[in-house]
Amino acid sequence: MKPPSAVEPSAAKGIAYLRGAPLMAFALIYTIVSGGPFLWVAMMSLRTTPEIFASPYALPSSIHWEKFVDAWTKSNYGTYFWNSTIVVVTAVALLTVIGAMVAHCLARYRFRGNRLVRFVILSGMILPPQLMILSLFQILLEYHLYNTLTGLIIVYVAGHLAITVYILEGFFAQIPQDLFDAARLDGYSDLEIFWRITLPIGVPALFTTVTLNFIILWNEFLYAVVLLTEDDKRTLPLGIMHFMGNHQLDVGMVATGLMIAIGPVILLYAFFSETMIRGMTAGAVR
Amino acid sequence: MTERALRQRAATPSPPLALDARRASRATLIILLAPALLLYAAFMVYPVLRTFWNSVHTIKPNNVPAFVGLDNFRALLGHDWVFWKAVGNTAIFAIFATIADVLGGLLLALALFSRVPFARFLRVVWFTPVLMSYVVVGIIWVWIYDYDWGLANVILRAVGLGGFEQSWLGDPRTALWSVMVTHIWKWLGFNMIIFLAALYALPVDVLGAAELDNCGWFAKLIHIIIPMLKPTILNLTVLSFVGKMMIFDLVWIMTGGGPLWSTETVSTYVYKRAFDWNTFDLGYPSAIAVLWFLIILVFIFALTQIMRQRERLEF
Known part of the structure; x- marks a missing residue:
């Protein structure tokens, strides 16, 4: 075995630097590639379309905040934003409560049919949305839930229950059984145990699923495009697509719309980046 | 008890x-x-x-569904060349984008793992596209691919390769690959995070021993790191592949399956047959969805079987 410091210290440093330079260059280039497009949209959202066509990649010369007001009031983005907010907040709240209830049962109790319930719920993870979308369209029409936010919320909750239960059950199962035995001895009822032990201890896991569901549903497109067609029911992704379809050439205004959709996500990401990264990748690693 | x-x-x-x-x-x-x-x-x-x-009926609006047996499947497999085109496109997409996703994610994770300065900050920035919706990503990239002022052609012209400028999404030869690049760009950060977690979970003494043996970083990568990451690599491959077999959103937003069916995928074809074509029949697209679901199931079983086999052989 050769001693590691066979070369002179200064030369070793030089080699380390050379090895570091391509790495630095790569890091810099990929940072521009991954983050640059969003900065570009942010700049365009503050410029008018004629300014953009004159020079697409210039910095804003004068900042047009009024474009956001225009988008919000004149182009219906306000409606789209509130529809998205209502749908996502309601669906995430329902998913968290219903998912935690199921996960608690599966992780904590022995009962007949435990395995069957687990199999049925978790098999939802491998069902592609395409398999259900056509019949859901028919079913919602029959139940008079087609073109309603309620219908979309129900479909979202059903569709994302599997991943929610999967993540929560994994966490709940690790809570020591002693806690529950002690609670039972102290005379807690079943529902009190769920409410006062599982939920408070499970907060980190609940946070993870809330993040995951929030991001996925805020961005959801396929179900929304099939189940909503009226303009005042559209969620943000549909609204932007619709606006893009009608105003292909008004790049400035489309960019403002994109910023309205990206804004909340970026804002949350700036403060909770670690939680959001953990949340988005939670289903994939165990 | x-x-x-x-x-x-x-x-x-x-x-x-x-x-x-x-x-x-x-x-x-x-x-x-x-x-x-x-x-x-x-x-x-x-x-x-x-x-x-x-899938075994013909269902027209305001009509009693008519039982047709396996006719839908026969028509589908026998003489629906758009379906086969869509299957081909989806397969190309699933295979190449999966390879790029897994290798690219590993590359990014290794860059962060080898203690590049500001690694924490870079990790956050590189992950950003994962959080964005397909609509946002799709529209941004439609602009990037724009013939006149899109960044792709602007850069080509700037470095004197103006001859290679393309209507990236308008030409059947480049459209599928252009959409694929966008898809890879969006998901690389996801694979990066999973690989990074796996890298940090590697036993430190093994990596340290390699260092002492004066093992070059490339040899270390090939002989130590990649074999030890095998479970993660296989896991991500399955996840990524199955996800891409269902791809709809990005294709629908960027090209709508065109030009000339060059980006048509199975899912966009299902949507089109159900809601865009004036056949108004929900039975036929349901048959496509059922067939494709069964194929996906076979893939999931086969890939997980292979994974189990490998693990048994190695440990």
């Missing part, structure tokens, strides 16, 4: 049941499980069964 003890509990329900925290009363179970199970029955199980039923 022995069987006798269980039977005793069943015989004298109230005091032991109340003290066994592993058991809950029937009422509790119903309260906790009923909402989920009802929702599932009505909006997951029933739709799936109904799609299977639909």
Whole structure:
């Protein structure tokens, strides 16, 4: 075995630097590639379309905040934003409560049919949305839930229950059984145990699923495009697509719309980046 | 707990049941499980069964569904060349984008793992595209690919390669690959994070021993790191591949399946046959969805079987 410091210290440093330079260059280039497009949209959202066509990649010369007001009031983005907010907040709240209830049962109790319930719920993870979308369209029409936010919320909750239960059950199962035995001895009822032990201890896991569901549903497109067609029911992704379809050439205004959709996500990401990264990748690693 | 003890509990329900925290009363179970199970029955199980039923019928609006047996499947497999084109495109997409996703994610993770300065900040920035919706990503990249002022052509012209400028999404030869690049760009950060977690979970002494043996970083990568990451690599490959077999959103937003079916995928074709074509038949697209689901199931089983086999051979 050769001693590691066979070369002179200064030369070793030089080699380390050379090895570091391509790495630095790569890091810099990929940072521009991954983050640059969003900065570009942010700049365009503050410029008018004629300014953009004159020079697409210039910095804003004068900042047009009024474009956001225009988008919000004149182009219906306000409606789209509130529809998205209502749908996502309601669906995430329902998913968290219903998912935690199921996960608690599966992780904590022995009962007949435990395995069957687990199999049925978790098999939802491998069902592609395409398999259900056509019949859901028919079913919602029959139940008079087609073109309603309620219908979309129900479909979202059903569709994302599997991943929610999967993540929560994994966490709940690790809570020591002693806690529950002690609670039972102290005379807690079943529902009190769920409410006062599982939920408070499970907060980190609940946070993870809330993040995951929030991001996925805020961005959801396929179900929304099939189940909503009226303009005042559209969620943000549909609204932007619709606006893009009608105003292909008004790049400035489309960019403002994109910023309205990206804004909340970026804002949350700036403060909770670690939680959001953990949340988005939670289903994939165990 | 022995069987006798269980039977005793069943015989004298109230005091032991109340003290066994592993058991809950029937009422509790119903309260906790009923909402989920009802929702599932009505909006997951029933739709799936109904799609299977639909696939052997012809269903026109305001019409009684007519039973057609396996005709839909016969037509699909026999003489629907758009379907086969869509299958081909989806396969190309799933294979190449999966390879790029996994290799690219590993590359990014290794860059961060080799202690590049500002690694924490870079990790956050590189992950950003994962959080963005397909609509946002799709529209941004439609602009990037724009013939006149899009960044792709602007850069080519700037470095004197103006001859290579393309209407990236308008030319059938480049459209599928252009959409693929966008898809890879969006998901690389996801794979990066999973690989990074796996890298940090590697035993430190093994990497340290390699360092002492004066093992070059490339040799270390090939002989030590990649073999040890094999479970993660296989896992991500399955996840990524299955996800891409269902691809819809990005294709729909960027090209709508065009030009000339060059980016048509199975999912966009299902959507088109159901809602855009004036056949107005929900039976035929249901048959496509059912067939494709069965193929995906076969892939999931095959890939997980291969994974298990590999693990058994190695450990």
